[in-house]
Amino acid sequence: MRVAENLNAALHGLLADDPAAYVLGEDVLDPYGGAFKITKGLSTRFPGRVITTPISEGALTGVAAGLALTGNTAVAEIMFGDFAALAFDQLCNFAAKSVSMYGSRLPLRMVVRCPTGGGRGYGPTHSQSLQKHFVGMPGLALYEMSPFHDNREVLAAMVDRGEPCLFFEDKILYTRPTGLADPLFRVRRDGDLAVVDPDVPELAARPDCVIVAPGGTAHRALGAMRSLLLEEEVSCRLLVPSRLYPLDVEALLPHLGGVVLVAEEGTAGGTWGSEVAHLVHQRVWDRLRGPVRLVCSRASVIPTAAHLEREVLLSESAIHRAVREALRG
Amino acid sequence: MTETLAPAPATSPARLSRLADDDLALLLLIRHFELELLRLYGAGELNGTTHTCLGQEYVPVALRPLLGPGDFVFSNHRGHGHYLARFGDAHGLLAEIMGREGAVCGGVGGSQHLHRDRYLSTGVQGESLPVAAGVALHLRRTEPGTLACVHIGDGTWGEGAVYEALNLAALWDLPLLVVVENNGIAQSTPTGAQLAGTIAGRAAAFGIGHHLVVSADVNEIRPALEPLVAGVRSGRPLVVEFRTHRLGPHSKGDDTRPPEAVRAAREHDWYDRYAHDHPDHFHPLDARARALVEGVVAEVSARPPSRWSPCA
Ligand SMILES: Cc1ncc(C[n+]2csc(CCOP(=O)(O)OP(=O)(O)O)c2C)c(N)n1
Ligand SMILES: [Mg+2]
Numbered sequence: 001m002r003v004a005e006n007l008n009a010a011l012h013g014l015l016a017d018d019p020a021a022y023v024l025g026e027d028v029l030d031p032y033g034g035a036f037k038i039t040k041g042l043s044t045r046f047p048g049r050v051i052t053t054p055i056s057e058g059a060l061t062g063v064a065a066g067l068a069l070t071g072n073t074a075v076a077e078i079m080f081g082d083f084a085a086l087a088f089d090q091l092c093n094f095a096a097k098s099v100s101m102y103g104s105r106l107p108l109r110m111v112v113r114c115p116t117g118g119g120r121g122y123g124p125t126h127s128q129s130l131q132k133h134f135v136g137m138p139g140l141a142l143y144e145m146s147p148f149h150d151n152r153e154v155l156a157a158m159v160d161r162g163e164p165c166l167f168f169e170d171k172i173l174y175t176r177p178t179g180l181a182d183p184l185f186r187v188r189r190d191g192d193l194a195v196v197d198p199d200v201p202e203l204a205a206r207p208d209c210v211i212v213a214p215g216g217t218a219h220r221a222l223g224a225m226r227s228l229l230l231e232e233e234v235s236c237r238l239l240v241p242s243r244l245y246p247l248d249v250e251a252l253l254p255h256l257g258g259v260v261l262v263a264e265e266g267t268a269g270g271t272w273g274s275e276v277a278h279l280v281h282q283r284v285w286d287r288l289r290g291p292v293r294l295v296c297s298r299a300s301v302i303p304t305a306a307h308l309e310r311e312v313l314l315s316e317s318a319i320h321r322a323v324r325e326a327l328r329g
Numbered sequence: 330m331t332e333t334l335a336p337a338p339a340t341s342p343a344r345l346s347r348l349a350d351d352d353l354a355l356l357l358l359i360r361h362f363e364l365e366l367l368r369l370y371g372a373g374e375l376n377g378t379t380h381t382c383l384g385q386e387y388v389p390v391a392l393r394p395l396l397g398p399g400d401f402v403f404s405n406h407r408g409h410g411h412y413l414a415r416f417g418d419a420h421g422l423l424a425e426i427m428g429r430e431g432a433v434c435g436g437v438g439g440s441q442h443l444h445r446d447r448y449l450s451t452g453v454q455g456e457s458l459p460v461a462a463g464v465a466l467h468l469r470r471t472e473p474g475t476l477a478c479v480h481i482g483d484g485t486w487g488e489g490a491v492y493e494a495l496n497l498a499a500l501w502d503l504p505l506l507v508v509v510e511n512n513g514i515a516q517s518t519p520t521g522a523q524l525a526g527t528i529a530g531r532a533a534a535f536g537i538g539h540h541l542v543v544s545a546d547v548n549e550i551r552p553a554l555e556p557l558v559a560g561v562r563s564g565r566p567l568v569v570e571f572r573t574h575r576l577g578p579h580s581k582g583d584d585t586r587p588p589e590a591v592r593a594a595r596e597h598d599w600y601d602r603y604a605h606d607h608p609d610h611f612h613p614l615d616a617r618a619r620a621l622v623e624g625v626v627a628e629v630s631a632r633p634p635s636r637w638s639p640c641a
Contacts, residue, residue, distance in 0.1 A: 031585045032517035054487030054523035055454050055515060083453065086488070121377025123439040125452045300639035304439025305428025306376040307634045 025077030081114030146215025170216025384576030455488025484515020
């Protein structure tokens with residue numbers, strides 16, 4: 001099953017299980033089913049609870065908050081995550097604040113879905129990974145879609161938090177299969193965390209490097225882990241958390257070793273990875289061989305042309321190189 | 330919410346008048362450029378996405394002589410026709426879309442992010458209107474008589490920034506010309522499902538003039554617009570709404586419109602109508618434009634990739 005189908009099934013499941021659940025966004029109705037076809041079939045099966053909106057990201061996010069405020073579960077789709085910028089006020093100054101600014105907790109069951117990232121030649125305003133701009137907002141949780149987490153489970157976790165959540169969905173990941181296809185590795189779950197190790201117990205027990213990556217970057221990290229293992233006999237462990245913020249750093253700690261790297265697609269500067277690094281440094285500085293390394297996209301706009309886009313975006317080979325450098329110390 | 334485009338009128342559209350050679354040549358250049366793009370995408374030779382202006386070519390062609398080099402043009406995602414009408418530069422545009430040497434913006438911006446002289450486009454709906462208002466404010470003070478022209482679609486009226494900018498334009502007497510290409514649809518959503526009231530009513534709410542264009546005949550559209558555009562130059566902002574038709578898909582293969590909606594768009598298409606009404610004029614120029622675009626494709630495809638170094 002592809003990740004997009006898993007997410008589509010998760011939305012079907014949510015609407016079926018929760019009679020107060022709504023899905024809204026631009027062009028989400030059948031037969032179109034959304035720009036990335038994630039809402040396919042929903043409006044036919046649940047007419048009235050799947051709502052197409054005008055091109056009004058601020059308003060549709062506010063409407064989701066209003067539905068949540070009145071006891072409903074609202075899932076809003078922002079067609080391209082870049083346009084979450086148009087909903088920033090609703091998210092930052094209303095939804096995230098209203099959970100607590102009235103002096104007592106006001107639960108909001110609200111998820112804003114953001115198709116994210118580059119690699120498809122959509123150009124500078126349709127390819128960004130905006131996670132970092134939302135990190136550190138009390139009352140707003142950030143999740144990222146992953147090949148190793150069932151989206152039904154993730155949706156339930158977001159809804160049950162009772163506070164607004166942003167869900168980042170890497171667009172390339174939509175077309176990938178769920179789960180792990182590479183026989184060199186084995187994936188297991190430790191709570192929210194997916195842990196991927198070489199399928200050789202001795203290597204799995206003592207990885208040379210631990211890579212922390214959100215779901216959208218997982219395949220690139222795995223590709224690097226494969227070439228490192230086969231070409232250089234370097235073994236890595238990959239940790240993929242589903243919730244990026246607030247990060248459960250305690251859950252990471254038992255899986256870390258002396259060398260840690262965070263890989264993400266966001267552009268350099270003020271990244272999620274620097275938040276992870278800081279949390280890890282605070283807890284286990286003395287157990288690390290060196291500071292946590294960060295590898296991300298270049299501090300640049302994301303060009304349209306494929307050959308230029310490749311120069312900017314985080315790649316498998318950049319992760320490979322970063323691991324080697326980290327091991328060299 | 331599921332209402333589709335209005336059905337084609339019972340009577341077929343009126344006969345088109347004979348165009349000047351340069352107007353027809355430009356219309357045909359844009360048409361063949363866009364057709365060629367869809368062909369290239371279909372053949373897997375282009376990366377990313379594109380939004381063609383098939384069916385809407387006459388909008389920038391009608392405006393072309395009404396705008397001068399001192400005027401700013403703000404374009405949107407569906408902007409190839411706007412660019413070609415302003416610069417005639419099919420090579421630079423195709424190179425931009427293909428990421429080849431000679432690209433207008435080095436292949437960085439691509440189809441929907443172009444900047445050249447006083448021409449600028451962006452793919453985020455609605456955000457150019459306030460920027461154009463700022464430019465118009467500057468022009469009013471420093472170069473009176475020039476204006477800022479912004480192209481938007483019907484769907485873009487969903488964005489709040491549009492109204493904030495209209496308010497400013499009216500309050501500050503800005504030389505702002507808003508050209509609305511109302512093609513009855515936004516991506517997959519018919520206008521009736523995304524726009525309450527009318528565009529005329531919305532302009533009226535700000536005390537801004539509104540001019541409706543239903544014709545696709547450049548010779549009819551242009552003289553009617555001429556005095557109105559002159560008014561914009563003296564600080565009377567204006568909304569010009571073209572009722573037009575999107576002939577192709579929203580971007581590449583994503584057309585879920587019912588067949589009758591596509592048929593209605595085709596019946597209004599100036600291309601077939603002009604071929605029918607003026608075959609002697611049409612055919613030689615059509616063949617020439619087709620050959621010209623084929624030449625551009627051959628030449629640009631053979632170029633090396635564009636070069637650029639990342640900068641923040
Ligand atoms: C802020 C923003 N939201 C959504 C989109 C995605 N999008 C691109 S074009 C489009 C439809 C635009 O419709 P309209 O304004 O009628 O122009 P048309 O495509 O019909 O020319 C949408 C929703 C966008 N580019 N920007
Ligand atoms: Mg439209």
